Amino acid sequence: MSKALNIDLNLIRLFCVLYQTRSVKETADKLHLSQSACSHALQRLRESLNDDVFVRVGNVMLPTEYSKTVADDMLKGLDLITKGIESKVQFSPHERHVFRIAVTDYTSWCMSSFISSVSRDYPNIKIELHQLEERLPEQALREGTLDLVCGFAHEFEHFESFSNKVWFEDEYVCARCRSHPLKGEFDLDAFLHYSHILVTPWNEVRGILDITLSKMKKRRQVAVKSPSVLSAPTFLIGTSYLLAMPRKYATYISDVLPINVSPLPIDVPNYQVKLYWHKTRDKDKKINWIIDKLSDS
Incomplete structure (x- = not known):
């Protein structure tokens, strides 16, 4: 297998920055490295790609013909990877969204003020209430066919795969x-x-x-x-x-x-009306929004 296929992503970043700056010192500064560490990384890059990659001419690091050939793809590839890592799904309650919530007849009744506020303030939001056929429909939450479950319990609960929050408590x-x-x-x-x-x-x-x-x-x-x-x-x-x-x-x-x-x-024991969702969606802005809105209603 070619060494290039196992190349360290940090070496790709080094290549892209050095290609743009043509300076080891500036590259080291941008990557928060010492010049010595930057030089060592450049040597590793050369070994991985089996090419000099950059040649010093005076005070400038000039790309080799090989580097000129791959530079455009490397720059675009790094940009895509960076955006993929840093990107977060954006959520706006003023855009069209559907929330699918499993409820009992009682917990659906408890949502009346929430439904009213959504209708008034967020007309593009659609709420689908599904009959809660079992206490916790694990598969539906895991696969995303349900966003949320609104059920109830009488004591503290801990689940390996699910998060939950007490909406309110009553006797x-x-x-x-x-x-x-x-x-x-x-x-x-x-x-x-x-x-x-x-x-x-x-x-x-x-x-x-x-x-x-x-x-x-x-x-x-x-x-x-x-x-x-x-x-x-x-x-x-x-x-x-x-x-x-x-x-x-x-x-x-x-x-x-x-x-x-x-x-x-x-x-x-008092009962607690609770909200349940899959742990993979703990930082999902859509889930966070509806939990906050229900908590406020």
């Missing part, structure tokens, strides 16, 4: 029909006396409330399982069911439906 409350026998606040025994609605976005066997109860050697009776936080409160109307649900949505829906809301009679 669970208990909702029930206004005609329900339970009035005001109540104790755990009363809470467990009635049947419950369990929301399981991914068809889980149990939720965080059940996990908490199991640590106390207790359990509740589940009468209805639903994948939807948004529709679950409608199942309370005319029943004696209880529903543990996010306070944020409970506050809103209690002004729409005839339901009452009160604290849970048990300490349950």
Whole structure:
């Protein structure tokens, strides 16, 4: 194999600068080298290319015929490499962009103010919300068919391939029909006396409330399982069911439906609505922009 195929990129830079300056001293200054180091590098370049490359005539380093032949390609090649290394994908929210975000029904509802602000301030931005079929669609994030996932968790998480950020944190409350026998606040025994609605976005066997109860050697009776936080409160109307649900949505829906809301009679970990993206996009300006905008909404 030719030595030229294994040539050090720094020697290519030396060639290009020396071709332009015709001076070892100026070349050394531009490359932040001593003149001695520059001379040694020139010797390595000559050995790699099997040519004198530059010949000193007086105080000027003149290119050989070989150097004149390859100079244009070398200069263009170095310029392309430099631009490739230094270039960063530019992002402007005022240009046309599509964001593909996987959401649950609840986390999509939480985006209403964000969607409104994007519509008002960035009319060229298009948002596609996709149903979150699994807790973390790794392949879609890795391949870029999804930009972001907006899901939830109850504790700190660490992933080898994914980054995440807490968008906001909230607590669970208990909702029930206004005609329900339970009035005001109540104790755990009363809470467990009635049947419950369990929301399981991914068809889980149990939720965080059940996990908490199991640590106390207790359990509740589940009468209805639903994948939807948004529709679950409608199942309370005319029943004696209880529903543990996010306070944020409970506050809103209690002004729409005839339901009452009160604290849970048990300490349950708060939920965190979180944003997830692939680590290869940590410095992606497009991802950084939408995360910042969601955080501000």
